[in-house]
Amino acid sequence: MSVELGHFALILAFCLAVAQSVFGLVGAMPGKSYLQSGVRPAVAGQFVFVVLAFASLALAFQHNDFSVLYVASNSNSQLPAFYRFAAIWGAHEGSLLLWLLVLACWSIAVAAFTKNMPATFVSRVLGVLGLVSAGFALFILATSNPFARLLPAALDGRDLNPLLQDPALAIHPPMLYTGYVGFAVPFAFAVAALLEGKLDPVWARWVRPWTTVAWMFLTVGIALGSWWAYYELGWGGWWFWDPVENASFMPWLAGTALIHSLAVTEKRGLFKSWTLLLAIFAFSLSLVGTFLVRSGVLVSVHAFASDPSRGMFILAFLVICIGGSLSLYAWRAQRFGSTAGFAVVSRESFLLLNNVLLVAAASLILVGTLYPLFLDALHLGKISVGPPYFATVFMIPMLPLLFLLAVGMHAAWKRAKLESVKTKLLVMVGASIALAIIVPLVSYGSVSVLSVIGFTAGMWVLLSSLIEPVSRWRAGHKLSASVLGMSVAHLGLGVFVLGATVVKAYEIEKDLSLTPGQSVTLGNYEFKLNDTRNVVGPNYDAIEATVVVSRLGREVTVLHPQKRTYRVQTNPMTEAGIDPGWNRDVFVAMGEPLGQGAWSFRLQYKPLVRFIWIGAVIMALGGFIGVTDRRYRARVPRSADEAAREATVGA
């Protein structure tokens, strides 16, 4: 299949996206409901054509069609087949096509799983998704066409950036995009509710699983990115507060806040307008993230494009999407008042605090990320905001959040009496403090104030998330998937906090020079460089060192860090040698030759570093468990459902 067919399919997909939004939004108007029957076919058609467009590009990559500019720029005949597939989203144009494909998948899922919801409402939701889809398709067609030909064709391609030739990074963008783009669904639900002018607890129950699934993918996507940066890019760091990382983290924070605020809206019918606003924010931040990463405003390994017309297009798109939805919100929000009350100590209050703290953290990160861009745009000098800023403004709202979370999980709705769990919580906080002092002292030989606070917070969250499932299980009660999911997700957070604290407090890092035969100690570990030799890979040549690692005289492992030179792009690349373990990683990276057979090395000891990603995966797992809750699958009879909606409208 030639790429022209793909291009044509993309144009058809754009037309169908426009049709989808017209059928959906106009069809929801009074007297025009006959148009609604066209929405689902339009969604399906759009899906088929986006898949075709994507497939044609994938085929061009598989067949090494270097007469396609995008393929020639990002692939090579020597590139292994797997990476020829992953190379589709290795640069700007293809990753936007992936964005569109993911949106088409979400749209068709919404179309398929909303058959039991009121037709007019679903029609609006799909209409809004159609608008977003049309905007992105137009963006690709107008500014970033991946199907453009290169004449005369290149003899061979310029190859995929070697940094991206890695299994974790190959699946990182699809995961991240599934999360990012997934927030389009709660966004569409929120805009539909604003258009409709009514919102009830049933609405929240519809939105929750979509939000949670999107959040789950985003969590895994961010964790994969962090893991990749750890072993491939960052010389052992796992988070850099790089603008591109912030771009994915801000929607995550807003999405996390949204999940919690939705819980209140569903259970108590409160925070309605706030929930709507958060749904708009989460997706807006995803769009801003796309803008930041893809328009070349940020130059980093992620920013491939540097074409101002693209930036202008996305900026216009942002203004329409965010400005439009916020105006709609300003116009309609006062309709979503609520009258129910709650006590100062209640789950509502805790979740309110959760939202305030999460949104504060996200806003401060946003300020730090955008401020240098504004200064630069206004020619007020070039600055960069250092990671310590982000670490500070993130930690300060997050620490109270963790301590509140340990208690808040056990607060009842409306008015909470914490007497029943008070003893357990106190015992646990005592145990956590004790562990926070003893464990690091025994394992690492020292404690600091920050490490004790962090360890206590993580441990307390972890233990207190177990109270509910364990006590229900012991009493022989059934445990709903919702409660279990919540507990598991919070447990994952505790695990993450433990890992992040310990690695921050007790990691050891050393840059040094080694000659073959020389050895050096780092903590309890001894590293001996045996030799360096040349090795040949499928599309690279490398110099490989053999480093024997032993602990207290006993050999632990032999590591083979490499310095690779990829044949096409000829950039040197560091491939670290890592000995992973549940409780620590030993990390060896080669620097450069220093003459006389010596090489510079970076040696690292990373205690509990795996807890960071394991924690994130457990969080995502918690989300998955929560989504399987029965009440999301319960089929509400159409009439009863409508009646319930009518009954709550006036409230």
Place this chain on the structure above:
Amino acid sequence: MTPRRRRMMFVALIVLGVAGATTLALSAFRDNVLYFYSPSDVTAGKVPAGRTFRVGGMVDKGSVMREPGSLEVKFIVTDFAHDVTVKYSGVLPDLFREGQGVIARGRLVDPQGHVFVADEVLAKHDEKYMPPEVAESLKKTHEAQRASRAST
């Protein structure tokens, strides 16, 4: 709690949160904002003393000097008008090369000798890329030189 009181509490919390966040952000900001200077700015003494900042330019060809077997490295960063000598101890990034763009973070140890001690050295990520700050400062120098040549 009545809706009215709840709303009051909500507003109070938001105000408190925003105020706290702003204070925090401003103080953290002051301490962590890094300014970018070109070698010409540094030579002209535009950098406040004792401040950590970033300097960027091209690594002068043939300027990288290293003690054999040691991590200590010294190189010259230039914008083709003025030079700054950068000292660094540690592993240089993969893409560090002579004749390529580079950004170093650190501080001046002696303002007269223009010796800059770097805590971190960043290099470009691919063949075409030059850090945007560096590209712009090079362009400015180039234009200034052309203008001065035209006037003489």
